[in-house]
Amino acid sequence: MRRFIVLFSFILSITSLNAQQKISYLLDNKADLNKVTIEITFDALSATDAKLVIPRSAPGTYILTNYLAFVDDVVGYTATGKQLPGMIGDGSFFTFGESNELLNKVSYTVDIQKMEIDLLDASTSSKAREDYLGLFGYSVFGFVEGLENEAIHLTIKTDPSWPVFSTLRPDINRKNGTDSYEAENYAVLVDAQYLLGKGVQVIRVEEAQIPLFVATYAETSIDLEGIGKRGLLALQQLADYFEYIPMPHYTLVYEFLNPISERHDYGFNMEHLNSMTAHRDISKEYDTNRDLGSIIHHIGHSWVPLRSWGEGYHPFAWQVAPLIETIWLNEGFIWYVSYYEILKNEEILNWWQSNMDNAPDFIKNKSLKELSLLGSTQYASDFRIGKNLFSRGALMAHDLDNYIQQQTNGIKSFKEAILGLLSWSKDNKRAFKYNEIEPIMSKATGVDLSPVWDKWQNAPE
Numbered sequence: 001m002r003r004f005i006v007l008f009s010f011i012l013s014i015t016s017l018n019a020q021q022k023i024s025y026l027l028d029n030k031a032d033l034n035k036v037t038i039e040i041t042f043d044a045l046s047a048t049d050a051k052l053v054i055p056r057s058a059p060g061t062y063i064l065t066n067y068l069a070f071v072d073d074v075v076g077y078t079a080t081g082k083q084l085p086g087m088i089g090d091g092s093f094f095t096f097g098e099s100n101e102l103l104n105k106v107s108y109t110v111d112i113q114k115m116e117i118d119l120l121d122a123s124t125s126s127k128a129r130e131d132y133l134g135l136f137g138y139s140v141f142g143f144v145e146g147l148e149n150e151a152i153h154l155t156i157k158t159d160p161s162w163p164v165f166s167t168l169r170p171d172i173n174r175k176n177g178t179d180s181y182e183a184e185n186y187a188v189l190v191d192a193q194y195l196l197g198k199g200v201q202v203i204r205v206e207e208a209q210i211p212l213f214v215a216t217y218a219e220t221s222i223d224l225e226g227i228g229k230r231g232l233l234a235l236q237q238l239a240d241y242f243e244y245i246p247m248p249h250y251t252l253v254y255e256f257l258n259p260i261s262e263r264h265d266y267g268f269n270m271e272h273l274n275s276m277t278a279h280r281d282i283s284k285e286y287d288t289n290r291d292l293g294s295i296i297h298h299i300g301h302s303w304v305p306l307r308s309w310g311e312g313y314h315p316f317a318w319q320v321a322p323l324i325e326t327i328w329l330n331e332g333f334i335w336y337v338s339y340y341e342i343l344k345n346e347e348i349l350n351w352w353q354s355n356m357d358n359a360p361d362f363i364k365n366k367s368l369k370e371l372s373l374l375g376s377t378q379y380a381s382d383f384r385i386g387k388n389l390f391s392r393g394a395l396m397a398h399d400l401d402n403y404i405q406q407q408t409n410g411i412k413s414f415k416e417a418i419l420g421l422l423s424w425s426k427d428n429k430r431a432f433k434y435n436e437i438e439p440i441m442s443k444a445t446g447v448d449l450s451p452v453w454d455k456w457q458n459a460p461e
């Protein structure tokens with residue numbers, strides 16, 4: 001206990017030393033409720049070197065999204081008070097000219113309404129309503145290249161009567177008009193969601209092992225407690241399976257929306273470190289049984305891949321949609337845990353197999369790695385690719401499960417394999433390489449898993 005206290009005060013003093021170097025973000029949504037203004041203040045650097053990067057993708061989205069299209073009024077500010085207009089670069093970034101003047105602030109606006117109209121997949125877009133602003137961090141926050149790893153102090157300012165909520169620090173007691181948050185770095189800042197406005201409802205779910213919240217915006221009447229109950233059940237079942245919970249707190253974010261057009265798709269949900277975001281089209285029926293499976297799946301992602309991941313997933317190349325070789329693992333292993341292990345749905349094996357059998361040739365003839373590379377940008381846009389990836393991953397998990405149980409007389413199972421990956425990541429704090437996956441699982445189970453692994457690497461016969 002004493003050692004702990006000494007260590008703690010040491011960390012505190014280091015933190016206060018670093019406090020001055022912190023980057024400040026200001027999100028302002030007062031002037032026009034459909035737009036946000038972002039200001040980023042940082043230690044001055046030469047205007048020629050400064051690049052404001054706008055993300056083009058985010059971990060787990062497996063899609064290329066041109067968020068730059070909704071960014072306008074980009075301005076750089078010099079230490080002497082001069083304004084330099086931002087110019088679009090050769091990629092998803094802005095530059096500020098050739099001068100040697102020192103730049104210490106940039107600002108820009110993001111048109112949330114335009115974003116929602118243009119992006120047909122509701123799971124990629126932020127939303128603006130009369131009484132609501134729901135923001136995905138990566139859809140509004142850019143970064144100054146080179147400063148991605150710096151700690152961030154964020155201030156949010158909105159209408160004085162609007163409560164402010166963020167999954168960074170969930171709380172049922174919300175401040176009105178303004179609040180501020182600390183984020184370890186850019187990746188943490190943009191992984192979070194920000195929900196502003198009188199239309200947002202927040203409840204805390206009692207009896208959960210960690211602080212558990214439901215935050216919603218609904219254009220119909222909804223059963224908030226019901227979502228909370230399913231969230232609690234999902235969390236408990238995952239905790240029983242993995243035997244620990246790595247998240248400090250968790251928020252289920254739900255939007256129940258009137259579709260803004262027939263072409264808009266509300267089918268996909270998104271996982272984050274300590275939250276999930278679900279979207280429901282209120283003109284369609286809402287199946288609470290299916291919802292439970294989806295909640296287990298998305299909370300399950302807080303273990304894999306969010307805390308055990310392959311190369312490309314983290315650290316993330318924000319300016320592109322990076323190629324990722326392990327989407328089948330990220331998705332398939334969690335599909336297997338959620339539906340086969342926790343929900344005991346044995347029939348789902350047939351569905352996974354039929355997804356593989358019914359795939360077009362351009363999917364069928366790809367090796368596991370090739371299909372994952374293809375899915376890095378087109379996982380949901382051609383969902384036959386996404387379905388094939390998680391089906392192959394889940395069926396591989398099932399084969400591994402059977403093989404491990406057979407070789408160990410039922411003493412070990414797939415669970416030891418996935419726990420092995422998680423504990424490896426905790427120790428090594430980096431992405432595992434593709435050729436490290438099988439040895440990590442083999443070591444954790446004490447079974448040479450290469451026969452099963454090798455079989456699944458090829459295109460299916």
Ligand SMILES: [Zn+2]
Nearest residue numbers: 297298301331
């Ligand atoms: Zn998923």
